[in-house]
Amino acid sequence: MMHYGAAPILFARAKELRKNETRAEKLLWERLSGKQLGVKFRRQHPFHRFIVDFYCHELKLVIEVDGNIHLLRENAAYDRLRSDLIKEFDVWIIRFTNEDIYFRIDKVISIIQEIVNKSR
Secondary structure, three states: OOOOOOOHHHHHHHHHHHHOOOHHHHHHHHHHHHHOOOOOOEEEEEEOOEEEEEEEOOOOEEEEEEOHHHHOHHHHHHHHHHHHHHHOOOOEEEEEEHHHHHHOHHHHHHHHHHHHHHHO
């Protein structure tokens, strides 16, 4: 149930994405990996029809890291639709920008840690 019916092709694509992570994803993963916040996160995780940047199954929490491309009107609309579909599975989704990760990583971690603490 952790993958919500993801198709096999998404698993191969997720593996490729893990090999080619963005700088922002790498920085955040350095702070999420190894249960540093007390829960396990997975990166580039197949989820239903999508691949989410980070997923914690225990908390049913998706974390997305958005680059500037997500500011384009058509991409923002797709992101809203995608988020709405993910929420239908009773999964929370939070989004951070690349700039949040680059310049405010401690604040990002604090927000995530607060969610972890409230959920446990």
